[in-house]
Amino acid sequence: MLLPEVIKISVQSGQTILKYRIHWHVLFTHFPISFFGLSCGLMLLYLDGGKPCYEFIAYLCLAAGVLMLAASMLSGWFTWKARYKGLRGKIFIRKIRISLVMLAVSVVVLIWRAAFPATLQTVWLRLYFGGIVFLLAGAAAEGYYGGRLNHR
């Protein structure tokens, strides 16, 4: 039944155009989890006796992650308002709360590292590392809830 229809379509004149859209939020959300994951891995290497450059690259990754986190939050807000009409469901409330906490923690951790790079002693360094691990966990939670919007 389907085959004649397909053939019929193929011999028709005119163009078939599929109008896809760019889903900015889906695009942006991949970056924070990648950057925070990389930052976390590099910090682990540094804490395991690695070179100081690992810590510096981890810091740069953290900064990039924070930047992309802000972009993800902004695009997420617009997607929530436009596509889901600001539906105040459990998933959205959790996602918004997690992202706000992540933003606060990331800014504190970033400023801390930028302001006191030389004073990162063992305890503070571990706290800083804990902050990065928290951000990675937060990004993973955001991904989990984001996935539940489209997959069961």
Next chain:
Amino acid sequence: MRHDDLKDMIEILSLAAARQEAEEHFFRRSADASTSKVAKALFTEIADDLLAYRGKLEKRKQRMLDALADLELERRGASR
């Protein structure tokens, strides 16, 4: 059905309706952009099917919202 379960179901239905709406819009956009008459007709037909299905979901959601309102009324009555 428990109060929270009902709320969860309403949320799931709302998300499903939003997904259907996005799909419907995609087919309408594609129908508008296509110059092939067959493609236009096919995409419009699919978009109409999706719209009809979304209508069913919305009706079901409304029934659940009514049930939730009844349940909440019952709860308030019991707590007095």
